[in-house]
Amino acid sequence: MKMQRSNYFIKQKAMLFLGSWLLVLNSYGQDLQTYIDEAITNSPEIQKVLFQSDIADEKVNEANWLPNTEVSAGYFVSEPETRVGAQKARFSVKQMLPWFGTITARENYASSMAEAQYVEVTIAKRKLALSVSQYYYQLYEIRAKQEVLDKNIGLLKTYEQLALTSVEVGKASAVDVLRLQMRQNELQQEKDVLLQQNKGIQAALNSLVNRDYDTDVLVVSSLEIPEEDNLYSYESLSVNPELLKYDKLYESVTQSELLNQRDALPMFGLGLDYIPVAERTDMNMVDNGKDIVMPMVSISIPIFNKRYKSVSKQNELRKQEIQSQKDERLNVLKADLSKAISQRNQARIKFNTQQKNLVQAQNAEDILIKNYETGTIDFNDVLDIQELQLKFQMSQIESVKNYHVQSTIINYLTK
Incomplete structure (x- = not known):
């Protein structure tokens, strides 16, 4: 009889595991890049910046007057x-x-301003991609946790059946059954809360993609942390458009000064x-x-040329201001990069630690199974192990999500 109950327990666990594995195989998700491309195409924010860029381009034609x-x-x-x-x-x-070369100088200045505005388009697209990616990984976290909760609820139901059987033979009390049922209620509550969170994050992502708020968003069923991380240095920040913008603005001031000198002729x-x-x-x-x-x-x-001298002085001060702004922004980006790398490393450490904890929790669960064969199972220990396993599984999912979110931030800063 004890061996039959043990086999029943093992079969139930195997079926739950197989069911969750098949769920992973049969689930599907839309590629993140697809959502990013759709957001860039449909976003009113991007359209606004593109119109501003088109206006700046048209000012090049306006300069030829x-x-x-x-x-x-x-x-x-x-x-x-x-x-x-x-x-x-x-x-x-x-x-x-106008004096020879004035129109050319005016066109060069307008072109430099158009180039600076085009960098704003690039920045807006990258920021939008970053926001879409962060919401996407949050949805992955929520749905992965929901799947883990489903698995644990099913496992608790198996424990409940075992407890009911033990009550019949006098090896457990009705209190054990009630505790298992209350634990199931708690997990169902967590699942319901996650469902509401899913609706909110999904609506936020749909807003970025400019779709109806309740449109289903499909995400990948599983994510992994790669074995090795790419190495980055502060020098890689030099290609960030947020810094290139200041280079373009600096160049526009240079062209403005050349135009001012021509206007003074x-x-x-x-x-x-x-x-x-x-x-x-x-x-x-x-x-x-x-x-x-x-x-x-x-x-x-222009005999009275104080105006042009003043403009030259303003342009020189403007250059110094832009350089200071660039230095300030570089310091912020360096801090953001250091923070993102640190948090990504933390996510890997936490993931590896929880992986070890899960193995040990599984070993403890195996011991409980053997104890069940002898009829000495303690359902308080069962609940403790189940809570630990759930905690470790949830922590692992959070670590995976955090790793990919921080990787997205690093890519934004360095590529």
Whole structure:
């Protein structure tokens, strides 16, 4: 009879394990990169930044402009008399032209600003990918914990059946059965709480992907911690777009100064005056009534150039400000990288420790099984071991999630 009960216990555990293994094999998940690509395509935030980048690009075309052409006309109320006749009116056209290279300098400045704005697009995409990845791994954690809870609830039901059998033969009390049932209720509560958390995280991820909040999000069924970690140094931070942005801004200030120097140079203008002349009727002469055409050249000299000197001083201060901002941001990124590497290492250490603990808990469970064969099982010990196993399993899932989240942060900072 004892051997039959032991075999029943072992078969139940085997069926639970096989069921969970088949669940892993049959479950499926959508690739994280697919969600990232979909988020980048559909995100209103990305669309906003892309429009800003397009506007900056269009300003390059705007930079190729000339001052307005001046056209004027006047009528002589009192006609001035000339030798060949009276002047009737005056028509003028005038075009000012910037100094050589000014338009090119203006286009270069607009291009540098467009490049700086394009870096903002890259930063926005990377931040969105980071947020999607973090929510994705949180969903993995929640669903992996739900699966573990299901397995443990099933195991407790098996223990409950064993306890009921033991009560019948006087080897256990009804209190043991009630304790096992209460423990099942606690695990069901944890599962229900996780279900609500799943809804919230899923809605947040769908918001980033710009989908209905209750759209199902599929994640991978299992994640592992790789045997070795990639090594990173602070030098790898140099490729981070958050730092490249300051390089582009610095270059835009340089181009702004070149444009300022061109604006400080004279402008010259070309024009033409046309004056119609009425013919004289009191005499006939050469060029009688001949109209007047007068080409003109003008120059605009910025004699009072304090404005340009001030702009040059501002540009120099702006460069120093940008360099300080870059140094400050680099310090923050270094701290973030150190923190992420440290937390990733912590996740690996915790995972390995819990793996050892699970082996030892399994050994303790095996001892309980052997004790059950002799009819001396203590269901208080059963609950203690079950709680320990659940704690270790949950901790392992958290460690896996934390490892991948920190790896995502490291990739964001260094790639």
